[in-house]
Amino acid sequence: MRKLFEYNWQVREEWFDWCETVPEEELLKERTGGIGSILYTLFHIVETEYSWLQALEGNPGVEEPPFEEYSSLEKVRRLSSEFHRQVEPFVREWTADMESHRLSVPDEEEAGFAYGEVMRHVIAHEIHHIGQLSIWSRELERKPISANLIGRGLYVG
């Protein structure tokens, strides 16, 4: 479980670095498909991971902050670092016996979700949205960040 989170975090940092080389108006421009702009996509990834993991840690109902307050690369990047610090211990301390713990989600599904299901949802969510960024990157005639998981040093040492 941990390895796929580490993969996502590493790829996300590389996309933030990529963003540093792109004019901010391009990062904020509304695009076809996905959920809008490049920067809003990154904000949404950060916020989604945080709110689900907060729920697993017993703090449900975290609401997405208004994007207007975070609509610059610097602010989204800072939010990502801040939320990362908060979620990382939970991911690091994840154990197989937590797989079947249940998260109750009011008004959503009576049986709730297995913790393992939520964790994998968060993983797939980020990879999916990053795939969208890779298309927009080519529209901007820029090389996207590699999505390869092998060869990133995640399995060294």
Place this chain on the structure above:
Amino acid sequence: MRKLFEYNWQVREEWFDWCETVPEEELLKERTGGIGSILYTLFHIVETEYSWLQALEGNPGVEEPPFEEYSSLEKVRRLSSEFHRQVEPFVREWTADMESHRLSVPDEEEAGFAYGEVMRHVIAHEIHHIGQLSIWSRELERKPISANLIGRGLYVG
């Protein structure tokens, strides 16, 4: 591990169904970003999963067949079913102790790859490319297949 493969297989089938509603010329049209057309992306996902899992099963060096021989929805879908039948037992019988087995990859990396690394690479590879399809789907003014992992019944029973 299994659950993320099951997720990918389910989502892939839904994309094949989605393709049934799209004119074949749109499926074969070269698009910006990614690796080309919608159909080639699906072909590439199918072939990549198969060749890596074959390597883990001791059959390295499987080469990508020429796409020209599979350039219709029906043929790619049949290839997907055929390869699925072949890889599914390996995924179903995956156990945690296989994580650290080593795959030697000549000319690639001296230390080779951990089996767990390859499995996660295959998972992330498919989700990433499916994210690209979701953008092209909106360009075609069609609703993409949901990428949600929760609520798919993967954790029922």
